[in-house]
Amino acid sequence: MxxxxxxxxxxxxxxxxxxxxxxxxxxxxxxxxDIMVFVGIYCLITIGLSLLMGxxxxxxxxxxxxxxxxxYVSAILTTRYGLNPWFCMFIAVLITGGIAxxxxxxxxxxxGHYLAMATLAFGVIVYIIFNEEAAWTGGPDGMSGxxxxxxxxxxxxxxxxxxxxxxxFVFSAFIFTVNLIQSGTGRALRAxxxxxxxxxxxxVDISRFKILVFVYSAILASLAGSIYxxxxxxxxxxxxxxxxxxxxxxxxxxxxxxxxxxxxxxxxLITFLSYExxxxxxxxxxxxxxxxxLLVTIFLPKGLAGVPEIAKGWFRR
Amino acid sequence: MEKITLAGQLFQYLITGxxxxxxxxxxxxxxxxxxxxxxxxxxxxxEFVMLGGLIMVFFHVTVGLPLILAFPATVILVxxxxxxxxxxxxxxxxxxTVLTLIIATIxxxxxxxxxxxxxWGKDPxxxxxxxxxxxxxxxxxxxxxxxxxxxxxxIVIVIILSIFFNRTIIGKAMSxxxxxxxxxxxxxINVKQMILLSFALSAAIGAVAGITVTPISLMEYDRGAMxxxxxxxxxxxxxxGSFPGAxxxxxxxxxxxxxxxxxxxxxxxxxxxxxxxxxxxxxKPSGILGSIEISRIKRF
Numbered sequence: 001m002x003x004x005x006x007x008x009x010x011x012x013x014x015x016x017x018x019x020x021x022x023x024x025x026x027x028x029x030x031x032x033x034d035i036m037v038f039v040g041i042y043c044l045i046t047i048g049l050s051l052l053m054g055x056x057x058x059x060x061x062x063x064x065x066x067x068x069x070x071x072y073v074s075a076i077l078t079t080r081y082g083l084n085p086w087f088c089m090f091i092a093v094l095i096t097g098g099i100a101x102x103x104x105x106x107x108x109x110x111x112g113h114y115l116a117m118a119t120l121a122f123g124v125i126v127y128i129i130f131n132e133e134a135a136w137t138g139g140p141d142g143m144s145g146x147x148x149x150x151x152x153x154x155x156x157x158x159x160x161x162x163x164x165x166x167x168x169f170v171f172s173a174f175i176f177t178v179n180l181i182q183s184g185t186g187r188a189l190r191a192x193x194x195x196x197x198x199x200x201x202x203x204v205d206i207s208r209f210k211i212l213v214f215v216y217s218a219i220l221a222s223l224a225g226s227i228y229x230x231x232x233x234x235x236x237x238x239x240x241x242x243x244x245x246x247x248x249x250x251x252x253x254x255x256x257x258x259x260x261x262x263x264x265x266x267x268x269l270i271t272f273l274s275y276e277x278x279x280x281x282x283x284x285x286x287x288x289x290x291x292x293x294l295l296v297t298i299f300l301p302k303g304l305a306g307v308p309e310i311a312k313g314w315f316r317r
Numbered sequence: 318m319e320k321i322t323l324a325g326q327l328f329q330y331l332i333t334g335x336x337x338x339x340x341x342x343x344x345x346x347x348x349x350x351x352x353x354x355x356x357x358x359x360x361x362x363x364e365f366v367m368l369g370g371l372i373m374v375f376f377h378v379t380v381g382l383p384l385i386l387a388f389p390a391t392v393i394l395v396x397x398x399x400x401x402x403x404x405x406x407x408x409x410x411x412x413x414t415v416l417t418l419i420i421a422t423i424x425x426x427x428x429x430x431x432x433x434x435x436x437w438g439k440d441p442x443x444x445x446x447x448x449x450x451x452x453x454x455x456x457x458x459x460x461x462x463x464x465x466x467x468x469x470x471x472i473v474i475v476i477i478l479s480i481f482f483n484r485t486i487i488g489k490a491m492s493x494x495x496x497x498x499x500x501x502x503x504x505x506i507n508v509k510q511m512i513l514l515s516f517a518l519s520a521a522i523g524a525v526a527g528i529t530v531t532p533i534s535l536m537e538y539d540r541g542a543m544x545x546x547x548x549x550x551x552x553x554x555x556x557x558g559s560f561p562g563a564x565x566x567x568x569x570x571x572x573x574x575x576x577x578x579x580x581x582x583x584x585x586x587x588x589x590x591x592x593x594x595x596x597x598x599x600x601k602p603s604g605i606l607g608s609i610e611i612s613r614i615k616r617f
Contacts, residue, residue: 059416061423106599113358116419117549121591132584140592242542246423248342253420284435290428297421298409 007259009175014276016167016247020160034159037231037259039271044224046251046263047150048217055181056213057193058108061245062119065126068240069096070225072132075143075235076136085149089226093219100218101211106216108210123245130237142236149230162231169227170264173220177260180216189213247274256303265304323597325457330579331572336464336533338571339471340366343589344548345555345563347519348472349424353495353558354515357418361402361426363545364433368395369527370536371433373412379557379610384447398429399520403513405453426541433538444528444543474522482560491515495558523574544588547574556607565605569593 023033045063052058071075073092075084083091107118124208137143149156150293156162180186188209191199200206229235247270270289278285300306318378344362351359368517372394376387406425410417446463453460493501494511502508526544527536551570555562570590597604 041408053416057414057416059419069382085484103595111596113415114417114598115554116604117358117546117553120546121550121594124543125588125591125595128585128588132582166440188569243398249420249423257416284431286427287431287435290426290431291426293424294406294421294428297417297424298406299412301412 009213012264016171020110020163033163035271035275037159037162038275039165040163040170041224041228041231042248042251042267042271043170043264044166044173044227044250045217045221046255047177047260048213048220048221049168049248050215050252050255050257050260050263051177051181051189053072053252054262055186055189055193055257058210058214058311059116059249060119060214060217061116061242061249062103062123062126063217063248064240064242064244065119066096066100066221067244068126068130068237069099070222071229071235071240072130072137072143072225073222074162074226074229075146076122078147078230079143079145085147085226086151086298087228088301089223092222092226096222097215097219100215104211104214104218105207108214110208111275120242120245121184123242127241129236130240137237140237144234146229146235148231148233150226151234156230162227165228166231169223173223174260174264181260185209185212247289250289252303253293253296253304254302257306258302259305262303262305269304319578327356327576328456329458330575331456332464334572336467336571336573337530337574338568339467340526340530340544340552340567341548341551341559341570342471342564342567343474344544345521345551345567346478346560347526348549348552349558349560349563350522351515352443352552354491354513355407357407357422358409358549359402359516360419360422361541362519362523362548363541363543364426364429365395365399365523365541366530366544367433367536367538367541368398368429368526369524370444370531370540371386371437371442371527371538372524373528373531373580374437374444374536375556377444378442388528391528392521395524395527396517396521399516399518399523400513402520403516407496407512408509408539426545430538430541437538439538441537442531443535444531445493446532447529450532460532463529463532467533470529471564472526475560478560487514546594547590550590550597553574553594553602554597558606559604559606562604562606 019036020033020117023029023031023036028317045067049060049063052060055221068088069093073095073156074085074088077088077091078085103122110118129142133139149162156165180259181189188199191202192206192209196206225240228239251266251270252263253266254262254269255264256262273288276286278288281288296303302309344366347362347365348359351357351362369391373387373391376382376390377384384391395485402422406421407413407418446461447466448462449534450461450463453462454535462488482492483489489510490501490506491514493504493506494508501511530536547570548567549564552563553566554569555564555566570593571591574586574589578586581589
C-alpha cells in the first residue's frame with residue numbers, strides 16, 4: 001500500500017492556494033475558480049467513498065442520498081426556522097450519520113452486492129421523498145432563499161471565499177483520512193479488503209470497522225451537501241438522483257480507489273468533463289461516462305492513480 | 318354502468334399487481350440465471366427489458382413486421398446484446414472481484430441507456446396490444462387482454478426453463494457450474510461458455526418481459542434501473558438463486574406495489590418495492606425460499 005508523503009500534500013496545498021490568483025490573470029480560465037468549488041464539494045464525498053470502496057472493499061450506490069439529506073436538512077432548518085447555518089450543518093451531520101448507521105449496520109454484515117443494492121434502493125427512496133414531501137422540501141421545484149455562510153461577521157459572499165472555505169474542509173478531511181489509513185484502523189480495513197476470514201481470525205471486528213467507514217463517508221457527503229446548499233442558495237431533487245451516485249462511482253473508479261489521491265484526481269476530471277469539456281455531447285455525455293467507466297474497469301483497475309505503478313513496471317523490464 | 322364495489326376494486330389491484338409482478342418475476346429469474354452460474358449481480362438486467370420493448374417497437378411499428386416475426390427478431394437481437402455484454406464487459410476483466418464486476422455491469426447499463434436515448438430519444442413509445450384493447454370484465458374488475466398475455470408468458474418461461482435445467486444436458490451443465498465451477502470444469506464443462514449462455518438466456522427473458530409489458534405501460538430509455546432494482550427486490554425476497562422464489566417474490570412485490578399505490582399513495586408507488594427490498598435485506602436476507610447454507614458457499 002502506498003504511503004501518503006508529506007511533500008505531495010504540501011505541493012498540492014500550494015497549488016490550491018495560488019489557483020484563484022492564477023485564474024484571475026487568465027481570462028479564459030477565470031470561471032475555473034467556480035468549477036473548483038464544485039470539485040472541492042465532490043472531493044469531500046469521494047474521499048470518504050474511496051475509503052469505503054478501496055480500503056473497506058464495500059460499494060455504495062446511494063451516496064447522493066446522504067449528500068441530499070445534508071443539503072435538505074441545512075436548507076429546511078435555515079429557511080424555516082432561521083437557525084444558525086453552522087449549527088444546522090452539525091445537526092445534518094448527526095442526522096445523516098444516524099441514518100447511515102441504520103442503513104449500513106444490517107447490510108454491511110451481508111456480502112458485497114447486497115450493500116450495493118441496499119444503498120441503491122435507499123438512494124431511490126430518499127429521492128422519491130425529496131420529490132413527494134413538498135410541504136417540507138418544495139417538491140420537484142426545490143427550495144430557494146437558502147442563506148449564505150458567515151463566520152464571526154466574515155461573510156462568505158464571493159466565489160473565492162467559498163473556494164477557500166470548501167478546500168479548507170477538503171484538506172481537513174484529507175489529512176484526517178490519511179491519518180486514519182496509516183493508523184491501526186487503516187491496517188484493519190486493508191486486512192478486511194484482503195481477506196475477511198483472515199482479518200476475522202486476527203481479531204479484527206469486521207462489521208464494526210465497515211460501519212465506521214460507512215458512517216464516516218456519509219458524514220462527509222452530508223457536509224458537502226450543506227456547503228452546496230449554502231453556496232448555491234438553491235436546491236432541487238434532481239441534483240441528488242441515482243445518476244449522481246453513479247457519477248461518484250465513476251470519479252472513484254477513474255481516479256483509482258486504492259489510493260486516496262485517486263479520489264481527488266477523479267473528482268477533478270469528471271467535474272471538469274461535465275461542467276466544461278463535454279458540452280458538445282449535451283445529454284449524450286452519459287455514453288461517454290459509461291465508456292470511461294467500462295474502459296477504466298477493464299484496462300486500469302487501479303485507476304489513474306495506478307498509472308505510475310504500471311509505468312515503473314514498464315521501465316524495469 | 319356497473320357500480321364499483323370495494324371488493325371489485327381490490328380484485329382490480331390484485332390483477333394489476335400480479336401482471337406487473339410477472340414482469341418483476343421475469344427480471345428476477347434473469348438475475349438468478351446469471352447469479353447462479355457466475356455469482357454476479359447483473360445491474361444491466363433492467364436494460365434488457367427496456368431494449369426488448371424499444372426494439373420491438375422498431376420492428377413492429379417502424380419496420381412494420383407482423384407480430385409473429387417481430388417478436389422472435391427482437392428476442393434474438395436482445396440476446397445478442399446479452400452475449401456482447403459478457404464478451405465486452407465481463408469476460409475481459411482480468412482480476413474479477415465483486416467490486417469490479419458490479420462496476421462493469423453498471424457501466425454497461427449506463428452505456429445501453431445512453432445508446433437507447435441516442436436512438437429513440439426521450440419519449441415513451443407505445444405498442445399495440447397483442448389481441449386488442451377491449452377489456453374483459455371479471456368480478457367487477459376490468460382486465461386488459463394484455464394482462465393475460467404477460468401472465469401467460471411468465472408461465473411459458475417457467476415451463477421452458479424447468480425442462481431446460483432438468484432435462485437437457487446443457488441445462489444440467491449450467492446447474493453444475495452453479496453448484497461448483499471447479500468441479501464442473503474438471504468433468505469437461507466449458508465454464509466460460511456456460512457464463513456466455515447464462516447472459517444470453519437472461520437477456521432473452523428480459524426481452525420477453527419488455528415486449529409483453531410495453532403495450533400496458535409504454536417504454537422509454539430510462540426505465541431499466543428501476544426495473545432492475547425491483548426485479549432484484551423480487552429475487553432477494555424469494556431467496557437469491559431460487560427460481561420458485563423469484564416467481565413468488567415477483568408476484569408479491571407486484572401486488573404490494575399495486576395495493577400500496579391504490580390504497581396508500583400513488584406518489585410513493587416506486588418506493589414500496591424498494592422498502593420491501595430493504596426490510597428483507599435487513600431481517601431475512603436469505604429470503605422466503607433461499608437457504609443460508611447455499612449463500613455461505615458463494616464467493617460474493
